[in-house]
Amino acid sequence: MNLTAILPVLDYGSVLIFALTGALVASRAQLDPVGFIFMAALTAVGGGTLRDLLLGREFVFWVARPSYVLMAAAAALLVFWTAHLFESRYKWLVWLDSVALSVAVAAGAGVAMDGGFGPVIIIIMGVVTGTFGGLMRDVVGNEVPLVLKQGELYLTAAFGGATAAVLLDICGFERVVALICGGIVVWTLRAGSLWWGWKLPVYKPRPPRNRG
Numbered sequence: 001m002n003l004t005a006i007l008p009v010l011d012y013g014s015v016l017i018f019a020l021t022g023a024l025v026a027s028r029a030q031l032d033p034v035g036f037i038f039m040a041a042l043t044a045v046g047g048g049t050l051r052d053l054l055l056g057r058e059f060v061f062w063v064a065r066p067s068y069v070l071m072a073a074a075a076a077l078l079v080f081w082t083a084h085l086f087e088s089r090y091k092w093l094v095w096l097d098s099v100a101l102s103v104a105v106a107a108g109a110g111v112a113m114d115g116g117f118g119p120v121i122i123i124i125m126g127v128v129t130g131t132f133g134g135l136m137r138d139v140v141g142n143e144v145p146l147v148l149k150q151g152e153l154y155l156t157a158a159f160g161g162a163t164a165a166v167l168l169d170i171c172g173f174e175r176v177v178a179l180i181c182g183g184i185v186v187w188t189l190r191a192g193s194l195w196w197g198w199k200l201p202v203y204k205p206r207p208p209r210n211r212g
Helices: 003-028 033-055 067-085 089-114 119-140 155-170 175-196
Strands: none
Touching: 003 033, 003 067, 003 089, 003 119, 003 175, 033 067, 033 089, 033 119, 089 119, 089 155, 089 175, 119 155, 155 175
């Protein structure tokens, strides 16, 4: 499968999984079915919309293919009728989000690669596509944004995976292989943070030194 063929697959995958996470946040906020659809769609297409606007693409991806929004709505209604079956909706939320993040980073980086952009833009678009939908979901849903949660790898995971994809592309790997490996890096870092507590050092304020 070439790069152009796999990009819609990655977009559909990220839209579906992010829509499920948006609907789970809607269930925690006890919204009605329309609220579920709004939260699912916002989460599902938020990052990709910003990506396409920044890259100046002719059409935003879901405007060109409204089936993305319809799929997000279907996912929202599915969660509306089944959310009560989950023992811990937050646990499902964070693990589904980790998968969505890995797929969306690969999708964003792939679109930038396909557009002929350089490494810096490819990495930025991977991070933007992977993180902004979830950020909007958490802010609107009055949740602590996962992207800014202290002591967890999230932005770092997205950045690491996008960078890995770029490095593999520079080394001559097939771009599809590079994107898949980049997605695996994202999920490995995020899952390791959730399961084993992987994290980077955080800033700790110190009192100013007194100068005599």
